[in-house]
Amino acid sequence: MSLLASHDALLLDLDGTVWEGGRAIPGAVEAISGAAAAGVDSMYVTNNAMRGPGAVAEKLRAIGLETSEANVVTSAQAAIDMAAEHLQPGDKILIVGTDSFRALAIDAGYVVVDSAEDEPKAVLQGMNPDLGWRELSEAALAIRQGARYFASNLDTTLPTERGLMVGNGSMVAAVVTATEVAPQSAGKPGPAMFYSAVNRLGAKSPLAVGDRLDTDIQGGNAAKMPTFHVLTGVSGELALIEAPEDQRPTYIGETLLDLHQAPENLQPGAQGGFTARIDGADILLERGTPESTSIEALRTVLEVAWAGKKEPALIRPMSEDAARVVAGWR
Numbered sequence: 666m667s668l669l670a671s672h673d674a675l676l677l678d679l680d681g682t683v684w685e686g687g688r689a690i691p692g693a694v695e696a697i698s699g700a701a702a703a704g705v706d707s708m709y710v711t712n713n714a715m716r717g718p719g720a721v722a723e724k725l726r727a728i729g730l731e732t733s734e735a736n737v738v739t740s741a742q743a744a745i746d747m748a749a750e751h752l753q754p755g756d757k758i759l760i761v762g763t764d765s766f767r768a769l770a771i772d773a774g775y776v777v778v779d780s781a782e783d784e785p786k787a788v789l790q791g792m793n794p795d796l797g798w799r800e801l802s803e804a805a806l807a808i809r810q811g812a813r814y815f816a817s818n819l820d821t822t823l824p825t826e827r828g829l830m831v832g833n834g835s836m837v838a839a840v841v842t843a844t845e846v847a848p849q850s851a852g853k854p855g856p857a858m859f860y861s862a863v864n865r866l867g868a869k870s871p872l873a874v875g876d877r878l879d880t881d882i883q884g885g886n887a888a889k890m891p892t893f894h895v896l897t898g899v900s901g902e903l904a905l906i907e908a909p910e911d912q913r914p915t916y917i918g919e920t921l922l923d924l925h926q927a928p929e930n931l932q933p934g935a936q937g938g939f940t941a942r943i944d945g946a947d948i949l950l951e952r953g954t955p956e957s958t959s960i961e962a963l964r965t966v967l968e969v970a971w972a973g974k975k976e977p978a979l980i981r982p983m984s985e986d987a988a989r990v991v992a993g994w995r
Contacts, residue, residue, distance in 0.1 A: 668872070671870065672870045672872040674863070676874060677708065677874045678875035681875075681876035683709070683730075688728070690897045696920070696922045701731070711738070714762060714763070714852075715793065716739065717765030718735075722737050740858060742769060744851035745773050747849060748787050748815050751813055756785075756786045757775070757776045757783055757784065757785040757786060758775045758787045759777075761790040761791070766793075781806035784810065790817065790836070791816070792832065792836075801843075802843075804840050814840075814846050816833065816851070821834040852880075853881060856884060859885060874924075875898075876897055878894065878899075882912050882914045893918060897919075905967060908971075916931035917963065937957035937961030938952050939965040947977055947978055948981070950981065950987040953986030958990065962991065
């Protein structure tokens with residue numbers, strides 16, 4: 666029985682999990698399409714608040730996935746869901762973000778204003794590269810007047826082709842400094858986006874899937890869901906070995922194609938003929954075969970590393986096959 670057979674929905678991260686730079690990650694489209702054929706729904710869960718769900722769905726269709734905006738949850742949507750617990754339809758809110766964020770708020774029944782003088786009941790802030798001093802200052806004034814404060818996400822950096830640029834969390838920090846008020850955040854690693862996704866799907870046994878331990882996996886764990894980590898994006902083998910308990914995934918795969926494996930094969934444990942043991946502050950990886958793979962070695966090491974009270978100082982390969990697979994770890 667495959668891992669998919671135990672779940673009725675996949676809550677999928679995008680960057681590093683489904684695509685990279687707008688291009689599909691090898692195996693991703695095939696795996697997600699296979700899940701759909703098996704009756705497992707997919708919901709795409711992203712911290713990116715700059716694009717509306719329709720635009721995200723259009724990009725997903727462009728890489729070969731059959732989906733619609735109903736299967737996308739952005740952190741902007743999750744922020745509106747979170748704010749709804751404190752607001753009534755028709756309330757005034759100040760959106761510090763993109764036009765698509767404003768449109769979502771209007772569709773939800775709120776009156777979007779641009780000034781603290783309009784006495785908004787809430788401020789919702791999301792990433793917008795065109796934000797400046799005036800917009801941030803209006804947010805600060807409204808919050809000081811008593812408006813509730815919500816952020817789509819608190820990512821301090823924004824990955825781009827040129828490198829890491831200023832993210833929403835860094836601009837939120839400016840408002841926090843000016844007001845001494847911290848926002849409620851809807852984005853990962855909090856559980857709010859996962860709750861929103863499950864509510865939209867009506868899922869009973871979802872699986873949270875991602876490539877970054879401190880957002881995707883920590884968020885899924887916070888939502889009390891089983892989590893599946895893929896090695897196609899940010900967090901590699903060494904990050905997994907050193908992961909604190911709240912960032913440890915239930916299952917580990919190389920790509921999304923591993924969703925079709927048996928769940929017991931995807932959990933930490935001795936595999937591929939490898940064995941691992943603690944020697945002082947190090948973990949010794951021993952044995953293996955010429956056919957043994959890197960992911961088998963990793964799951965073997967993780968069982969020992971996560972059972973210890975301290976993270977290991979070194980992973981020491983003690984055989985030719987162990988040295989071969991560990992050489993590519995990052």
